[in-house]
Amino acid sequence: xxxxxxxxxxxYNRAHCVEKAIDSVLAQTxxxxxxxxxxxxxxxxxxxxxxxxxxxxxRYIFQENQGIPGARNTGINHSRGEYVAFLDSDDSWRPNKLxxxxxxFEEHPEYGMVACRCAKIQCAENPKKPDRPLSYQGxxxxxxxxxxxxxxxxxxxxxxxxxxxxxxxxxxxxxETLLQTQDYxxxxxxxxxxxxxxxxxxxxxxxxxxxxxxxxxxxxxLYRQRALEKxxxxxxxxxxxxxxxxxxxxxxxxxHYLRRGDRAKGLKYLKQSLRLSPFNLKYTFYFIRGLFARxxxxxxxxx
Numbered sequence: 001x002x003x004x005x006x007x008x009x010x011x012y013n014r015a016h017c018v019e020k021a022i023d024s025v026l027a028q029t030x031x032x033x034x035x036x037x038x039x040x041x042x043x044x045x046x047x048x049x050x051x052x053x054x055x056x057x058x059r060y061i062f063q064e065n066q067g068i069p070g071a072r073n074t075g076i077n078h079s080r081g082e083y084v085a086f087l088d089s090d091d092s093w094r095p096n097k098l099x100x101x102x103x104x105f106e107e108h109p110e111y112g113m114v115a116c117r118c119a120k121i122q123c124a125e126n127p128k129k130p131d132r133p134l135s136y137q138g139x140x141x142x143x144x145x146x147x148x149x150x151x152x153x154x155x156x157x158x159x160x161x162x163x164x165x166x167x168x169x170x171x172x173x174x175x176e177t178l179l180q181t182q183d184y185x186x187x188x189x190x191x192x193x194x195x196x197x198x199x200x201x202x203x204x205x206x207x208x209x210x211x212x213x214x215x216x217x218x219x220x221x222l223y224r225q226r227a228l229e230k231x232x233x234x235x236x237x238x239x240x241x242x243x244x245x246x247x248x249x250x251x252x253x254x255x256h257y258l259r260r261g262d263r264a265k266g267l268k269y270l271k272q273s274l275r276l277s278p279f280n281l282k283y284t285f286y287f288i289r290g291l292f293a294r295x296x297x298x299x300x301x302x303x
Contacts, residue, residue, distance in 0.1 A: 015044040017207075069179070088159050111143075148238065152245060250272040
């Protein structure tokens with residue numbers, strides 16, 4: 001009998017934390033789950049841990065390093081379940097996470113994807129001290145045709161998501177050219193094609209690691225810009241909302257460049273922001289300040 005849910009866990013040198021993620025899947029209150037761990041070129045003892053502790057309870061797939069979107073796509077392509085869920089190797093699930101999401105799919109067969117809120121745990125700077133739980137329970141979300149709300153602000157984290165596998169035939173897989181924000185890009189494509197369910201309960205716990213990849217960095221913002229500029233969104237999102245969101249995105253990128261001393265690129269993005277929102281006083285202020293900013297040696301942050 002095929003599994004009902006395939007759980008894809010990408011891992012790269014995560015031997016120190018991946019057991020907690022896997023154990024949280026094994027503790028789920030539903031059966032017919034397959035766990036697919038895609039080892040994206042690890043050089044630590046991830047393979048040994050999986051083999052010694054879990055055996056055939058985890059499907060272990062090793063590949064040369066391709067990055068997170070490539071690892072997730074490998075997991076999707078090897079999955080056998082009706083649904084595909086994603087779990088990052090340093091995150092974990094509450095025991096009833098899948099049960100509640102599958103119930104929502106049963107109640108709403110039109111949904112292509114279901115997500116939930118995510119509680120956050122602060123990673124301890126000192127490895128000898130325990131991680132510190134926080135009261136933050138994650139962003140609230142909405143159900144239904146949520147493209148406008150999701151475009152305005154992302155409220156979906158990867159480890160909360162479960163998708164009907166046949167939906168990938170329509171929307172495609174993770175965009176492997178987006179080394180960051182590839183998850184947000186996929187959620188937007190899903191929300192444009194299907195209604196989405198959201199459970200406003202923290203059924204996922206993610207580790208807030210200060211050393212992790214930040215999508216609020218300049219590089220993360222540039223990848224997000226590429227996702228938001230895709231042609232289908234210009235047609236699917238109301239023009240006023242699109243202009244407001246992109247003006248905000250360009251303004252933040254411009255300010256990032258100014259802080260790095262690249263006045264030319266900073267002004268370029270600030271001009272784009274003002275073209276879309278010419279009466280915004282804040283954007284006008286940043287542009288004027290940029291005109292008088294000191295130009296330092298330009299650094300190429302392209303990708």
